[in-house]
Amino acid sequence: MAPRTERRPGSLRSLLLWILVPAQIVVLSLALWFSSRQLHQQVDLAYDRSLAGALRAIDHNISTASGGLAVELPYLMLEFFELTANDSVYYRILTEDGLADIGNQDLPLPGARLPSNTPVFYDRDYLGATIRIAALARPMSPPLYGQQDGRIVVMVGEDRAGRDRVIRDLMIRNVVRDLVEVLASTGLIVVGVLIGLRPLTRLYRRLKRRAPDDLSPISAPELPREVQPLVDAVNQHVARHARQARRQRQFLDDASHQLRTPLAVLRTQLDYALRESDPAEARAALLAMRGGLDQAQRTAAQMLALARARGADTPAGSLRPVALTPLAQDVIRQLYGLARQKRQTIALEGGELDATVTGVEWLLREALVNLMDNAIKYTPEEGAITLRIERTPGGMVLSVRDTGPGMTETDIRKAGRRFRRGQAGKRGHGAGLGLAIVHTIMQRHGGALRIEPASPGVRVSLVFPGDQGFPGKSPA
Known part of the structure; x- marks a missing residue:
C-alpha cells in the first residue's frame, strides 16, 4: 500500500480570499437576479398603467343606446399612446356572445372568463410578435337584443418590443454597475486581508530573527484579539x-559540582595505591576508593532523582489515591538490609489507620526512601528508627524519627537546599540532595517538609494538606 501523503495546508491569506471573493460574487449574482425580477415588475407596472388608461378611454366612448354596438375611437389618444410605446397598438371591441366585433378581430382573448369591471393583463403571440394585452369586461348599458346579462369586452394590446428594450437597457446599466461594485469590493477585500494579516507577518519576521536561545515571551499587542489566545x-x-x-543546565551544574571532587579524590587514591608497595597500605587505599565510589554512586543517584522530581509533570489526570501503610512497608523492606548491617531497629506506627493521600505514587516513594536513607545513615549502630503515620487537624502526616546526632537550628532552616553546608561533625554537614529531593516532591503535592528536633535525634515529617490539594508545580 502506497504511503499516504499529507496535504500541505495553504496560507491563511489564500484561504480568506478563496472564501470571501467567491462568496461575494455569489451574493452579488443573487442580488442581480432579484433586481432583474423587480425591474421587470416595475417596468410592466408602468407600461400596464398606460395600457389601462387607453383601455378606459375606449370604454368611455362605447355606446349601445342606438340598439347596436357603437364606438367613437379616441384617435388622438391612441396615436399618442402609440408614439409613447414606440410600437404597434391594437384594439378590439366585442360583445361577449360574439355577435358584434370591432377592430382587430383576431386579437386573442384570455383563456379564462374575464371578471366584470376589472382589467386583466396577459401576454400572447400575435402576428409573429409577443404583445401585451389589457382586457376589460363590463355589463352592457342598455343591453342589446334584450340580453339582461350581456357584457362588452374591450381589449387593447401593444408590442412588447419597446418595454423589453427598456428592460434590457436598464439591465445592462445594472450589470455594469454591479461589476464595478464587485471589482471595487474585491479589491477592498484583498487590501483588507493583506492589511489584517500584516501583524502576523511582522511577528513571523521578528521570531525568525530571534537567537536560538532566546526564550522570552512573545509580546505582540498589535495582533487581533482572535490571535491572542494562540500567542498565549x-x-x-x-x-x-x-x-x-x-x-537541564542546573543538572549539569550540579553534576559538575558534585562529581568533580569525588573523581579527583579517587584519582589521587588510585595513584597512591599504585605507588604503595606495602600490601596493607594498598588494601587500605582500595577500601577508601570503594567508599568514595559508593558515595559518588549515591550522589549520582540522588542527583538523578532530584532532576526527575523537578521535571515531573503532575497533571490532575495522573493523581491517584496512594495508601501510606503499604508504601511505608515496601520502603522498610527495601532498606532493611542497610539497617541490619548497623544492627538498627525500624518500627512502624499508625499502620492500622489505612490512611491514603492523593498524589503520584513513585514520587512519594522516592521522598520516603530519601528520608529513611538519611535516618539509617546518621543513626549510630544499634540505634532506633520510627516511621509514624498519623492524622492531624492540619492534614495527614508521615514522619521518620531517628536517634542520630540531630540537627542545629541553622541546618534546619537551610534544609531542603541543594548542597547546603553545616557545622563540621554534625548531621547538617555535607550535601543536602536527599532533603532537597523531598522538599521538591512535597512542593509538587502542595504539602510541606517539616523538621523538628527530638531528644535524641530528629523528626522529619511529610505534611499533606487536609484537602489533598495539588496546586501545581512550583518553580524549581
Whole structure:
C-alpha cells in the first residue's frame, strides 16, 4: 500500500480570499437576479398603467343606446399612446356572445372568463410578435337584443418590443454597475486581508530573527484579539521549554559540582595505591576508593532523582489515591538490609489507620526512601528508627524519627537546599540532595517538609494538606 501523503495546508491569506471573493460574487449574482425580477415588475407596472388608461378611454366612448354596438375611437389618444410605446397598438371591441366585433378581430382573448369591471393583463403571440394585452369586461348599458346579462369586452394590446428594450437597457446599466461594485469590493477585500494579516507577518519576521536561545515571551499587542489566545498558548509552551532548559543546565551544574571532587579524590587514591608497595597500605587505599565510589554512586543517584522530581509533570489526570501503610512497608523492606548491617531497629506506627493521600505514587516513594536513607545513615549502630503515620487537624502526616546526632537550628532552616553546608561533625554537614529531593516532591503535592528536633535525634515529617490539594508545580 502506497504511503499516504499529507496535504500541505495553504496560507491563511489564500484561504480568506478563496472564501470571501467567491462568496461575494455569489451574493452579488443573487442580488442581480432579484433586481432583474423587480425591474421587470416595475417596468410592466408602468407600461400596464398606460395600457389601462387607453383601455378606459375606449370604454368611455362605447355606446349601445342606438340598439347596436357603437364606438367613437379616441384617435388622438391612441396615436399618442402609440408614439409613447414606440410600437404597434391594437384594439378590439366585442360583445361577449360574439355577435358584434370591432377592430382587430383576431386579437386573442384570455383563456379564462374575464371578471366584470376589472382589467386583466396577459401576454400572447400575435402576428409573429409577443404583445401585451389589457382586457376589460363590463355589463352592457342598455343591453342589446334584450340580453339582461350581456357584457362588452374591450381589449387593447401593444408590442412588447419597446418595454423589453427598456428592460434590457436598464439591465445592462445594472450589470455594469454591479461589476464595478464587485471589482471595487474585491479589491477592498484583498487590501483588507493583506492589511489584517500584516501583524502576523511582522511577528513571523521578528521570531525568525530571534537567537536560538532566546526564550522570552512573545509580546505582540498589535495582533487581533482572535490571535491572542494562540500567542498565549505559544508563550506557555515556551515558558515550559525555558523551565526545562533551566533544569537541564542546573543538572549539569550540579553534576559538575558534585562529581568533580569525588573523581579527583579517587584519582589521587588510585595513584597512591599504585605507588604503595606495602600490601596493607594498598588494601587500605582500595577500601577508601570503594567508599568514595559508593558515595559518588549515591550522589549520582540522588542527583538523578532530584532532576526527575523537578521535571515531573503532575497533571490532575495522573493523581491517584496512594495508601501510606503499604508504601511505608515496601520502603522498610527495601532498606532493611542497610539497617541490619548497623544492627538498627525500624518500627512502624499508625499502620492500622489505612490512611491514603492523593498524589503520584513513585514520587512519594522516592521522598520516603530519601528520608529513611538519611535516618539509617546518621543513626549510630544499634540505634532506633520510627516511621509514624498519623492524622492531624492540619492534614495527614508521615514522619521518620531517628536517634542520630540531630540537627542545629541553622541546618534546619537551610534544609531542603541543594548542597547546603553545616557545622563540621554534625548531621547538617555535607550535601543536602536527599532533603532537597523531598522538599521538591512535597512542593509538587502542595504539602510541606517539616523538621523538628527530638531528644535524641530528629523528626522529619511529610505534611499533606487536609484537602489533598495539588496546586501545581512550583518553580524549581
